[in-house]
Amino acid sequence: MGKTYRRLTEDEVLQLKSQSCLADDWGNVSVAEGFNCEYVHHTRFSGEVKLGVFESEFTLPGGIKKHSGLRHVTLHNVSVGDNCCIENIQNYIANYEIGSDTFIENVDIILVDGLSTFGNGVEVAVLNETGGREVLMNDKLSAHQAYILALYRHRPELINRMKSIADYYSNKHASAVGSIGNHVMILNTGSIKNVRIGDYCHICGTCRLSNGSVNSNVTAPVHIGHGVICDDFIISSGSKVDDGTMLTRCFVGQSCKLGHNYSASDSLFFSNCQGENGEACAIFAGPFTVTHHKSTLLIAGMFSFMNAGSGSNQSNHMYKLGPVSYTHLRAHET
Numbered sequence: 545m546g547k548t549y550r551r552l553t554e555d556e557v558l559q560l561k562s563q564s565c566l567a568d569d570w571g572n573v574s575v576a577e578g579f580n581c582e583y584v585h586h587t588r589f590s591g592e593v594k595l596g597v598f599e600s601e602f603t604l605p606g607g608i609k610k611h612s613g614l615r616h617v618t619l620h621n622v623s624v625g626d627n628c629c630i631e632n633i634q635n636y637i638a639n640y641e642i643g644s645d646t647f648i649e650n651v652d653i654i655l656v657d658g659l660s661t662f663g664n665g666v667e668v669a670v671l672n673e674t675g676g677r678e679v680l681m682n683d684k685l686s687a688h689q690a691y692i693l694a695l696y697r698h699r700p701e702l703i704n705r706m707k708s709i710a711d712y713y714s715n716k717h718a719s720a721v722g723s724i725g726n727h728v729m730i731l732n733t734g735s736i737k738n739v740r741i742g743d744y745c746h747i748c749g750t751c752r753l754s755n756g757s758v759n760s761n762v763t764a765p766v767h768i769g770h771g772v773i774c775d776d777f778i779i780s781s782g783s784k785v786d787d788g789t790m791l792t793r794c795f796v797g798q799s800c801k802l803g804h805n806y807s808a809s810d811s812l813f814f815s816n817c818q819g820e821n822g823e824a825c826a827i828f829a830g831p832f833t834v835t836h837h838k839s840t841l842l843i844a845g846m847f848s849f850m851n852a853g854s855g856s857n858q859s860n861h862m863y864k865l866g867p868v869s870y871t872h873l874r875a876h877e878t
Contacts, residue, residue, distance in 0.1 A: 549574035549594055556581050565589070576626070583613025591638075593619050596626035602647050625726065643726035643743065650732045656722040660738040663756040663778045665714030668793050669810045670694050671844055673826045679812060680710040681778050681795045683717075683759055687814040687830055690795075694828060725760070742766070742781075753777075764798065789819075797831075804836070822852075 552560070557570050559581045567573055567589040575595045583598040598612040612627045618636035625644035630637070635653035648654075667678040670690070677694045679685075693706055725743035730736070733750045741747070745760035749770035756777035760766035766779055769786030777791050782799040785791070789802045796802065797814040804820040813819065813829045822840035830848030840852045 547576055547596070549576055551575075560584060560587075567593075583611055585614070586616045587614045588618040590619070591621035593621070594623040596624055596628065596644065598627060600627040600645070602629055621721070639720060640722045640724060642724045643728065645726055646724060646728040646730075648724075648728075648730045651730055651736070652734045654722075654724075654730075654736045656720060656738050659718050659720050660722070660755065661714045661718045662722070662738060662740040663776060664717055665711060666755070666776045666793055668795065668812060670812055670826050670828045671846065673810070673844055679795075680707060680714075681776075681793075682710050682713050683757055683778060683780075684713070685778070685795055685812075687797075687812075690812055690814075690828065727762070728760075769803075 552570055552573055552575060563581070563584060564586045565584060565588070572591065573589050573593045573595070576597050578597045578599075579595060580598060601609045601611050603609050610629055612629045614624070615631035617630050617633040620636055620638040622637050622639070623641045624630065625642055625646065627644055628642060628646045628648070630648045632650045633648070633654070634651070636655070638655040640654060640656065664682045666681045668681055669675045669678050671677045671694055677697065679690045679693045689706065693703060696702060722738065722740055724741045725745065727744045728741055730747045731749070733747055734752050736753045738755045739753045740757045742758055742760035744762050744765040745758050745768070746765060747768045750768050750772045752773045752775070753768070754775045756774055756779070758766050758768065758779050759781050761781050764782030766781065767784045767786065768779070769784070771788035772785050774785070774791045776793045777796070779785060779796045780798045780800070783796050783801070785796065785802045787803040788805040790807045791802070792809040794808050794810070795812045797817065799815055800813050800817045802808070802813070802819045806819040806821060808819065808824040810826045811824045811829065812827070813833070815831045817829050817832065818834045818836060820836035821838040822835050822842070824842045826844045827842045828846040830846070832849045833847045834850065835842060835852035837853065842852060
């Protein structure tokens, strides 16, 4: 980052102590030039901690203003950028680099535990729930790559080479330190563990995020809303995951929308997909796959440019027909 840090002065340490701050070792707390102790209260420091300046205010809905600073938080091996507001963290924040102008309030815990690939390299058992056509998730995954990995198993050398490239990418981006970008807002959220969060992401009322990447940016921010639970996931730019959605081992492509208690496991959703109310398991949802009815069940199928109507059961569970391994639906066939 190129920022210059310095140790706290004795007067600053005394002032922080008077403001109910604690540190395992004050010598491990570094601050940027221009740092002001006035906005740090009831904070505990452990490990290596770096703090930026606190000079700006946040204007919240309803017109209330909060000055940047630290209040009622425990930081362990954390770097905090300039003009962040972090308050009311019930447990602690550990092993994270936090960007500038980020607002974090009323969160249970945010941590990285050990070396993490943040969802990269997770195997997604698409098209066959019992395995055999796994696709390795990564930040750069495209529908074309996933199609080859899932359906070209008669080309083992090609598959092995593509897997080795995916493994290289995952290992290259593995880290014991997570990142939260600039201008991120995290409010009223439960547990965030081993998750990398991009710039301008908005996380509000989320229950749990574990082992994943949220690839948000300034031009296409990501929104993760109330009641969402995501384990082993990657969410691409411009997507919205809201209203009790539950994802396990899922890749969400750009500009997707998942909500209204949608449930999915071992599935891939590529650009501009929408899922609401229903259930998906081991599906390959190509671009513009849409399903928003409670009675819709999609299992072990491949879809693209499709709107699954109410009561659709496109799966290998259609017992009248016997087991069906894969269901391929395309727009011109429906």
